[in-house]
Amino acid sequence: MNIIWSSLMCFCVVYAMFTGRIDELINSFFSVGENALKTCVSVACIIILFNGVFNVALESGVIKKISFLFKKISKLIFKDVNDEDVLDLISMNITASFLGLGIATTPIAFKVLEKFNDNCVEKTKLNKNVFLLACLNITGFTIFPLTVLSIRAKWGSNIGFLVWIIIIIVTFFTSLISLIIVRNMKYELFN
């Protein structure tokens, strides 16, 4: 991480020097901090709010009922997880991304990560379940891709339905293929 971050930062500064944008870059440095803070705070607020709502839903037992739908699939994906609560959370995560509630998936994913970390023996090593969860959230099989469809509709698109179909097909196959690849990887190589 150290190498990627610092070399990219250096590259940006050097590039700005050569193209004569160094004044722009330095001036923007002062506003960069503020913008970064704004992004962080807005993400954090969403996480805090949804975490609260999520806890209420957990208390009332709604989660158990919804996650029933995807429980079999999550059991199939995470074979070595036996904890019922974790499986509930994972299937809730799948449900949220399935329904296109992209924002709501991050707090749930963090809760699952915390549970994985509690059960894990070697904590700082990469483990298969973490990678599978990340894979699920990156590919994000969805049925209602509301953001893109609504933006396209706003710009006057006529082929919204066809694009919708393609999105569903592509996300489904990407999820399937990448889950198969990630499950069959050899994790000893990494550590």
Add this chain to the structure above:
Amino acid sequence: MNYLISLYILISLFICLVKKKDAYMAFSDGVSNGINISLKMFKVLFCFTILIECINNCGIIEDVSNYFSNDFIDIVLGMIIRPFSSSSSMALMLDGFKCAGVDSLESIVLSLVYCCSDSSIYVLILYFSYLDIKNIKSIKYGILINVISYILILFFVFVFF
């Protein structure tokens, strides 16, 4: 989507009331838990936002897209940026809508790239830093997921259009 979220909140609150569970305490517990989670990921998010702002402000994206301004380069640029940043990729998509029209091939591919893959490097780094995993080599598998989705997108666009 808004209806779904509000229905979800409404149902869970209603069931809590009927079952006489303490919804208020559950909510405040969740909030304090959420603050801990966001404090944990704050530093990583901050570093990343600064890096992305730097890339945007040093002007390399503008230069590349001005230098080669045709559809093919726009699509390739969108595909390269997608694993790093969601908002830059969204900006490229809107730029495509403006320049080439919303139903042109370029705009369709760009909006599929935006929707069907995610900022994999960002997600992986967020997860790993949350768990204190220092293994960064595996990020290349995140990019592999992106590449798979690009291949599928190009294939299906080729079939349908």
